Amino acid sequence: MTRRISLTQYLIEQQRQHGHIPQELRLLIEIVARACKRIAISVNKGALGDVLGTAGSENVQGEVQKKLDIIANEVLIEANEWGGHLAAMASEEMDGIYVVPNRYPQGEYLLLFDPLDGSSNIDVNVSIGTIFSVLRKVTNHRGVGEEDFLQPGKQQVAAGYCVYGPQTTLVLTLGDGVAMFTLDREQGSFVLTSDEVKIPEDTKEFAINMSNQRHWDAPMQRYIDECLAGKEGPREKDFNMRWIASMVADVHRILTRGGVFMYPWDKREPNKAGKLRLMYEANPMAFLVEQAGGAATNARQRILDLPPSKLHERVSVVLGSKNEVERITAYHLEAD
Ligand code: AHM
Ligand code: MG
16 A cells, blocks of 8 residues: 655655755755645636636647636746746746746756646546656756757656646656655645656547547558457457546546556647647656656657657657557557
8 A cells, every 4th residue: 555645755765765865956846835725725716716718819739728727827936936946937828938037046957847737628527737857967968948948858857747626636756766755735735646657558538529530641540440440350359438628637648547548649730749748748758658658659650759849849749558649659650
């Protein structure tokens, strides 16, 4: 049984046992967790807190911003800017990077986040979440720029998400497995509830937005057609389908009981990119999934190896149970 310890205790133990988790990284994770608690409070208030609906603005990707998108973004910035552990932040909701203001000390870490993923689910009371990724500034030059962020996902030093659902759960990797912490609302602290998260290699469950089927590439069509053919088809088993339309909630299910999640490129987009963002959606989720024994590719290459060329870059995502991800990747490579 998992020991019931707090996130703070877990992080201190990690710091003591693994010299590679410096105190600044521990502080950073604690502050992100504290921000997630504040976001959870706003999410829980819903209509009572006047936080639902649109804010009347658009983000850099031309998507309408919800009030909660903006609140969550501000909470994360305010919580993190003063601690002295960060050089800069980047977010789905901000065009450029946010450099820690001069009035605060500058640290060596870079924090990326999608403050509230699954925005279309906010107003309908379905699970949503915060996704985050931590990099170290590896260049020695003074100051910090967007180029400092453009590191492949394998260089992440920590990543995680917080899902705001029936329970509020923080899921974290520091590069040595995946741990889950459930928010104890009475105590106001995250409590370790699972520390050996493992994704089964095989699954009978897939997650994809089926309404886009006619736009997919042939290898994607082939994979899904074979799943839908069930016992009578080449896979010789029946598949179940789930699509929450919140990546955080879909990935949380996969980390809990296995499955495969896909958001492929489709023919409506000219440049072969998918819908999801590489740096603050795909990379942190790929890191978590690999740390839990699963796999994550862009249907051809490992996501964590991809060199980003811009902050808001989009990417195809296939992640989850290893054998399914390998099969989908092989179908694409065979067809090239
Ligand atoms: P968002 O960051 O604007 O919320 O978009 C990302 C979300 C993912 O959470 C989810 O997997 C996907 O978009 C859902 O897309 P669709 O609306 O096609 O179902
Ligand atoms: Mg998002």
